[in-house]
Amino acid sequence: MEYHGGNIYEYNKAIIDFSSNINPLGVPQCFKRALLEGIADFSVYPDREYKKLRQNIVRYIGNVSIENIIPGNGAVDIIYRALEAIEYNNLYISTPTFSEYKRAGEKVKMEVQEIDLYKHEYEGINLGCLIENIKEQSVVLLCNPNNPTGTLIKKSEFLELLKNLQEAKSFLIIDEAFIEFAPKFKDASMVEYISQYDNLLIIRAATKFFGMPGIRLGYGITSNAELIKSIERNMEPWSVNTAAEIAASCIFDDHEYIKATLDWINSERSYLFEKLSELNGLKVYNSSSNFLFLELLDEKMDAYELQKKLLEYNILIRLPKGFNGVSRYNFRIAIKDRINNDILISSLKKIIEINKI
């Protein structure tokens, strides 16, 4: 089984979970009301065409039509089904990145190439390095902002990549699971180019931004009607459950929740970044997401050792395990609310200071 964050189930105590990147505001209030009102909807099959669900997504995304939307059982469902549907031989992904991309590519027997794609300190993308390598009929799958580094790729870079991929009869998939956390996210998203490029598929999810991984609601966005049809052909019927349909009927209009989330991420990301950067022996990378990627600079302690020590403070961090191209001194933490962020800061400070003695 792949290693992921958020596995709080293996610890027999209360844990502050910094290992999975979920909005600390929790489930939107509107979801509770909508669930109660919609309880009888569980007693019928979901609409296999998910018309209302897709309409709700379109209203949220803007600039796309319901024919451009394909919903799935979480973003991972779309990733698996899309690679299956595209039927190309080569998959290019970055190191480090979300481990399910490689797993999904291998499952459909693609040749998976992992490329050390990010520039110094994960500040941007080495586009040349990627473009040189591309064979015809390839899929490039990038996470933007990237998990676990928080790197945001610029639109101009994506556009250059898209043109090159068009010439190489190849496809670009952008996993925008974390895009709403990026500064000025509407400008950061590539959704506006959907109609212009039919070799582009964008994947989104309600999981991260709306704090509901339990709901399993992901969706793909593309203007490529053939691809949509082909994914549909590969999909299991009723893959999206009724709770996800109900969530989509309210969360995208919950402007209060959306505003509170944006306020929170803007204030806590810079706060946590600054405070952690002050600690000696710790490198904090810039992030456009709701998590920070870090490196322990003192070789006396690696991330595994640090995790053990932080568990004494009831804190769980994300180990480098499962991410290729990182060292055992790297780890990832979620950005949480002020109280929990402060607990993390003070705990890390104590551990790092003791370690130095």
Next chain:
Amino acid sequence: MEYHGGNIYEYNKAIIDFSSNINPLGVPQCFKRALLEGIADFSVYPDREYKKLRQNIVRYIGNVSIENIIPGNGAVDIIYRALEAIEYNNLYISTPTFSEYKRAGEKVKMEVQEIDLYKHEYEGINLGCLIENIKEQSVVLLCNPNNPTGTLIKKSEFLELLKNLQEAKSFLIIDEAFIEFAPKFKDASMVEYISQYDNLLIIRAATKFFGMPGIRLGYGITSNAELIKSIERNMEPWSVNTAAEIAASCIFDDHEYIKATLDWINSERSYLFEKLSELNGLKVYNSSSNFLFLELLDEKMDAYELQKKLLEYNILIRLPKGFNGVSRYNFRIAIKDRINNDILISSLKKIIEINKI
């Protein structure tokens, strides 16, 4: 897209849905309470190992251990993943039966053989006809009771089949999605043979009996640890959503709901069978499930014509479309509560009598 029942979304009016076989008692009351109490659970990832969920299933099923259980996103998810995992070349299914078996087999490039398996009036199975055909490394996938015919296969027949399949190094999958509706269902289920035969996989779901297709909770039961591991390897992470986990924490202990469901099916199945059998020009087949399979005997009207006429009475039936090996005079109806059953009976009576004139 495959044709299924329950697609009430394409009609712009209130419909009495006799096309999908869902418990008319609706969602168990306990689910509403449990959802409210568990709302915060949506804000964390489901346990990837689904320990509690599997424990709840084991308590309900009895005689199996949690290592024997693999949960999925509805029964269809288990069907797809199991055929993928077993990696045999041949799939034997019956005609008529649930259309997703063929689709799943074709998806993993198995050679799918549809066999006219049922005896006269769908009263049992032509075991010889199946056994003669079996090549080595095959999978036989049977629905018990069968959809759409309601046929229940006897244990002794399954045991003979299992022995033959063992010799042929082949596998038996029994889809028991409707088994709880069968008379004395604990005797009818093959679950007790799980530990004895490692070439047996049983699939169950909360969909039908507990009236919640929207929840997407299916599960496989097998003593074959290799198979479980292999399905897990093929599975997407977090395939089962939190609403399904919450449902499993209460519905299996809702003895009131279970008793009410058994009382309802025992009284309404025989009532509807008798009343419909009285209608001239209509053949009703015996059923051990929560639906009846029928045939129009007068060639002046086929099921498609009948559906049109019944829609004027706001009634939707299941057309023979999508079921191989049936004629255009066959159709399926769900067994509903007394009021709705009476509406169906009187509407059918009127249509058939007018048709005769």
